[in-house]
Amino acid sequence: MKFVVDQQVEDIEMPENLKLNTFLQEFHSNCPHPECSFGFYGFAFGQSPFPVPQLIQNTLIKNVEKGAYAPISGIPELRNAISKYNKYYFKMDVAPERIYVGPGTKELIFNLLEILHGTVILPTPAWLGYLPQIRFLKKNYHMLPTRANKKISPSDLRRLALRLQDRQKILILNNPNNPTGLLYDQLELEEIADVCREQNITVISDEIYALTTYDFSKFTSMGKIYPEGTFVTNGLSKSHAAGGYRLGYVIFPQHAADLKTQFKKILATEYTAVSTPIQHAAVAGFEISKEMDEYFVTTRNIHQIMGDYTYHALSAIDGVKATKPDATFYLLADFNAFATDLQKARISTSQKLSESLIVHPYHTAIVGGDSLVLERTDFSARIAYVDYDGASTYKNYLENKPQSNAEKLEFVKMNAPKVVAGIDMIADFFDKLKKDTLSNFDSKKSSMITSS
Ligand SMILES: Cc1ncc(COP(=O)(O)O)c(C=O)c1O
Known part of the structure; x- marks a missing residue:
């Protein structure tokens, strides 16, 4: 056949x-x-070479019997734990209602690109995951080549945004960055955020490597600098060495209530919810503990x-x-x-x-x-x-x-x-x-x- x-x-x-x-x-x-x-x-x-933390493994084992579907946006314990995790590590006040759990950040980024209208701005070099998604969704996109320092130049970003016709533009910011390993400092993020405010640019800030920052005191989330226009994605895959668990989350910008219903529609249509035992195991990964x-x-x-x-x-x-x-x-x-x-x-x-x-x-x-x-x-x-x-x-x-x-x-x-x-x-x-x-x-x- x-x-x-x-x-x-x-x-x-x-x-x-x-x-x-x-x-x-x-x-x-x-x-x-x-x-x-x-x-x-x-x-x-x-892929991180380390074993999945024992605490997460044990919690997964304890929750194997949980066979019921979970709520679309994630189990309440997990959204609460992620909220506290963001407060503790990233100094961000994020109510659990702004957090959505999905099967990996790759899928969540795809979902965001599905609901957000507008031209995508992709700084290069870039992680190899974004472009096939943008093409699959037939979105308009523009590359934003970085200069010698391999970071987004705010003036180049402004120049490009001024050329684009779309009312809304979407910048994919990956910080810390794959493939360069570089980190944007607070000042650099503030300069980018200024341009985003001025040019009506929504940011998808892929922060999956945040907790791998060697000098962690230097990490700042774009969600803190530009809370009204940033979707922050993060998850278990890199810092917790559990890519195979397929669990990530997105933090919605402040005051984005209208969008939440639309987003839930997408999640419910595409995957119902993340596996329930995995969500329980993730609670242990996001709760603050010595381990x-x-x-x-x-x-x-x-x-x-x-x-x-x-x-x-x-x-x-x-x-x-x-x-x-x-x-x-x-x-x-x-x-x-x-x-x-x-x-x-x-x-x-x-x-x-x-x-x-x-x-x-x-x-x-x-x-x-x-x-x-x-x-x-x-x-x-x-x-x-x-x-x-x-x-x-x-x-x-x-x-x-x-x-x-x-x-x-x-x-x-x-x-x-x-x-x-x-x-x-x-x-x-x-x-x-x-x-x-x-x-x-x-x-x-x-x-x-x-x-x-
Ligand atoms: C920059 C970047 N974002 C997202 C992902 C995908 O993460 P997840 O496993 O949460 O889908 C990766 C994985 O390689 C990555 O390097």
Whole structure:
């Protein structure tokens, strides 16, 4: 039987994360070298390596019998816990009625884009999740390329907004940022908020990495600076290492009562409610406790140690520029200084660069520029520094906290040998590229792997 797929789905590109998965699997099964069985140095996947906090796991087990549907916006205990969590960590007064729980922030961002009319402004580089959603919904959108500091320039934002015809515009702000790992400080947010007020721009502030901020005292939510125009999204996926639980929340702006009914309509139509046992488990994740607090501090300290190492090791490769992460588990590495050599080696796009690094003998998975909504010929890449065993690293950290730089270096070498070896492999690749001794990268064959 031949099935006909709806044109709307035919028209959208495969989301990059799925494309990447397919590519890595294909590469794996097609690689004839014995070394390929080892897999690859994984700098591509954006997933926290740590175990789900024990407290959340235990609470989930205790609630397995809860089989009834939950209320559309979330169980009251959870909305209350999220309200207190926002007060405690983000100094925000958010009544539980302004909070909606959904199956991950990705879905909630999609829902917001469904109900909000207007042109979307997408600063680039960007997380690879937004663009397929915007395209799927056939929304008007404009990119807002960032400048050398990789942050939104308020004057560029104003200039773009003035050109747009729509009464309402929607800015997607991702703070802390994936892929750069950078954090907007309070002043930077205030400057952006001024432009948003002036130009009637609604903000979707994706703050899923908020609690990974290394110096947490520096984090400010846009919901605090621009409460009348910001939808804040956050959840369990990154700070609580529970992406698979699929639970996120959105805080509605102040005085948005009319919109709430419309939003509930969408939630009820699309998914009824998040799984009830998961909501109960999430209460434990958002309630203030010593255990969760220690988890956030420990995991962010480890991310920082890995991030500092990755930043310094990549920056030590002659020609590589990298963002120095303030949060998350990513940084953006800029390989554009090698553009001429790459072109000479017939590596003409960022996609080809990712492909040539994944094949034997390099075995290194990165997310290339075009997956980050950059030009196809921009040789920048997102490097996720999470390829290590989170459970044992967490334990080792608590047993013996590294203090000095030398101890931190030793900690990385001991606990994350694949991060160390993978960066060495990247260094080796660019070294060979410069010396013109790159092993025979067959661009034709690789692109066949991707498209199949
Ligand atoms: C910036 C950003 N926003 C949202 C998400 C998705 O989060 P969730 O698991 O809550 O859907 C991710 C996951 O990679 C992300 O990096």
